[in-house]
Amino acid sequence: MTAAEFHYYRGRVALHAILRGLGVSRGDEVIVQAYTCAAVVEPLQRLGVTPVYVDIDRATYTMDLDALAAAVTGRTRAIIVQHTFGTPVDLARVRAVAGDVPIVEDCAHITEPDERGPVGATGAAAFYSYEWGKPVIAGVGGKAVVNDERLAATMREQYRAYAPPPLRREAVMAAQFLVHSVASELGVTWRLRALYRRLSRLGLVVGSYAEDPADSPEYRWRMTRSVRWRLPRRTARARKAIARRTAVAARYRTGVTRLGFPLPPAGSPGPVPLRVPVAVADKRGLLDAATRRRLEVGDWFATAVHPLTGAALEATGYRPGACPNAEWAADHVVSFPVRADASPHDVERGIALLGAIAGTPEGDGGLRIVAGPFTDTQIRAVAEMHATEVAHGFLSSLGVPALEVLYRHVAASEHCALYLALDGGRPVGYICGSLDTSALVREFVRRRWWVAAPALLPRLLRPGRVFRAIETLRYANAESDLPHAEVINFVVRPPARGTGAAQVLFDRLMRWFESHGATAVKMVTGERQQRAHGFYRKVGAELHGHTSIHSGTASRIYLYRTAMREQNPQTTP
Numbered sequence: 001m002t003a004a005e006f007h008y009y010r011g012r013v014a015l016h017a018i019l020r021g022l023g024v025s026r027g028d029e030v031i032v033q034a035y036t037c038a039a040v041v042e043p044l045q046r047l048g049v050t051p052v053y054v055d056i057d058r059a060t061y062t063m064d065l066d067a068l069a070a071a072v073t074g075r076t077r078a079i080i081v082q083h084t085f086g087t088p089v090d091l092a093r094v095r096a097v098a099g100d101v102p103i104v105e106d107c108a109h110i111t112e113p114d115e116r117g118p119v120g121a122t123g124a125a126a127f128y129s130y131e132w133g134k135p136v137i138a139g140v141g142g143k144a145v146v147n148d149e150r151l152a153a154t155m156r157e158q159y160r161a162y163a164p165p166p167l168r169r170e171a172v173m174a175a176q177f178l179v180h181s182v183a184s185e186l187g188v189t190w191r192l193r194a195l196y197r198r199l200s201r202l203g204l205v206v207g208s209y210a211e212d213p214a215d216s217p218e219y220r221w222r223m224t225r226s227v228r229w230r231l232p233r234r235t236a237r238a239r240k241a242i243a244r245r246t247a248v249a250a251r252y253r254t255g256v257t258r259l260g261f262p263l264p265p266a267g268s269p270g271p272v273p274l275r276v277p278v279a280v281a282d283k284r285g286l287l288d289a290a291t292r293r294r295l296e297v298g299d300w301f302a303t304a305v306h307p308l309t310g311a312a313l314e315a316t317g318y319r320p321g322a323c324p325n326a327e328w329a330a331d332h333v334v335s336f337p338v339r340a341d342a343s344p345h346d347v348e349r350g351i352a353l354l355g356a357i358a359g360t361p362e363g364d365g366g367l368r369i370v371a372g373p374f375t376d377t378q379i380r381a382v383a384e385m386h387a388t389e390v391a392h393g394f395l396s397s398l399g400v401p402a403l404e405v406l407y408r409h410v411a412a413s414e415h416c417a418l419y420l421a422l423d424g425g426r427p428v429g430y431i432c433g434s435l436d437t438s439a440l441v442r443e444f445v446r447r448r449w450w451v452a453a454p455a456l457l458p459r460l461l462r463p464g465r466v467f468r469a470i471e472t473l474r475y476a477n478a479e480s481d482l483p484h485a486e487v488i489n490f491v492v493r494p495p496a497r498g499t500g501a502a503q504v505l506f507d508r509l510m511r512w513f514e515s516h517g518a519t520a521v522k523m524v525t526g527e528r529q530q531r532a533h534g535f536y537r538k539v540g541a542e543l544h545g546h547t548s549i550h551s552g553t554a555s556r557i558y559l560y561r562t563a564m565r566e567q568n569p570q571t572t573p
């Protein structure tokens with residue numbers, strides 16, 4: 001038979017109609033993968049069925065089919081398989097596991113096949129979505145493709161009761177589509193998310209997720225007339241763009257693989273992926289940097305049931321911890337859009353960002369040094385490491401908020417360099433140095449006093465502190481026979497000690513000093529810092545003398561000549 005097609009207000013309404021047609025009702029179990037979006041779970045909530053979450057395979061971001069086999073029970077009434085990011089699920093295996101249980105394919109991420117391959121044609125039914133970010137963009141809308149004849153007959157009967165949306169909604173949706181089209185023409189889609197958020201707070205656009213799916217009238221609507229009218233042309237256009245998108249995907253795959261990040265397997269010929277997903281150590285950092293560089297990088301799915309967290313997440317029946325791979329993916333995976341109009345330059349910028357910011361979550365021994373730009377979280381981590389590991393210093397007594405201000409300044413100042421060591425994405429140490437600490441202090445006081453004051457004042461006003469502050473400032477100007485270049489702080493947390501992290505950090509900073517013309521660098525270390533003394537001796541620093549920064553605290557001064565690096569072969573990262 002040729003498959004029957006029904007057009008609905010959106011993808012999730014199509015899914016709801018399919019499940020209704022299958023006779024799924026309150027108390028039944030329906031299997032879905034975790035690492036999905038609320039659009040998939042809303043229809044289940046509306047029907048009162050119990051979602052049974054199956055974890056994903058970390059290599060493909062689609063359902064772990066062994067876990068699926070274990071999840072099927074006598075109460076399972078349907079299995080929803082999601083071709084996440086356009087990576088096709090092994091449908092033959094799903095069929096073998098499913099037995100008599102109907103399969104519903106979530107094809108929201110996959111390009112509708114021209115020739116009917118297994119995708120979209122294997123299950124009892126499949127559904128598609130046409131909103132932004134899907135392979136065919138025609139506006140908010142969804143379609144059910146029904147392969148099972150009995151199901152098709154039932155759905156045809158029920159479809160009569162679906163009405164087109166009210167005209168007012170039609171108008172809002174048409175305007176929203178126009179905004180999106182203009183933005184994508186202007187190449188500013190990276191801005192849309194923020195724009196939509198702002199507009200939906202003002203009530204000017206319709207948000208993606210219903211307040212209460214059980215109540216929403218949308219589940220009785222057909223596709224809007226404008227999307228229905230636009231869809232054939234948009235589908236044809238998307239089909240024509242497949243060759244160009246295939247080339248873009250190949251470029252991403254080559255670049256990402258060269259950097260050592262694993263990718264889901266690409267079937268050959270295989271459908272063109274919607275996105276190229278990459279698991280990175282520092283997802284937040286990469287997304288922040290992408291926004292600064294005006295690059296579109298996807299954060300979804302950000303939770304096991306995107307974008308829900310906390311009570312809303314638990315209301316979907318997902319128990320935190322239930323699907324560890326899904327939660328891991330939500331914490332680590334970013335995705336690059338595979339757009340027909342992406343230029344090789346756009347792709348290169350995405351790859352360059354990946355190389356600059358993000359380590360693999362557990363790649364090359366796990367250790368990675370980042371040189372900024374730093375995220376707020378990373379700056380906070382540096383401040384916290386300072387506060388806990390340099391526990392007795394004056395700066396530590398100022399507290400973490402003041403240290404954050406300080407390190408944000410250090411990271412931005414041209415007098416300084418800051419390197420952060422990440423192990424599996426976790427900050428494990430840092431080193432920072434300055435070419436001229438007194439210039440740094442003057443610059444900081446001049447530019448940041450107004451930021452620092454609220455954090456500093458209450459602490460400075462305690463007796464004793466003021467003295468020590470003055471001593472610290474005076475120290476910066478003393479000892480005039482010593483080089484200005486200086487290691488300001490160097491911390492490696494206990495779990496990373498002995499891993500070579502210290503050596504790599506030190507080496508990076510010394511290379512920076514060298515490239516800035518500093519041939520000698522001083523390091524001042526507390527007399528009792530046995531580990532530091534051992535390290536500086538090992539790297540060939542010479543003991544220059546002793547000093548006392550704070551009354552009663554003896555320190556050693558080491559000198560390191562960057563020209564000595566050749567005679568002391570050291571690991572380079």
Ligand SMILES: *Cc1c(COP(=O)(O)O)cnc(C)c1O
Binds near residue numbers: 011
């Ligand atoms: C977009 C999407 C849907 C359906 O979305 P609608 O907004 O209801 O059209 C379903 N599943 C997945 C995985 C999606 O990304």
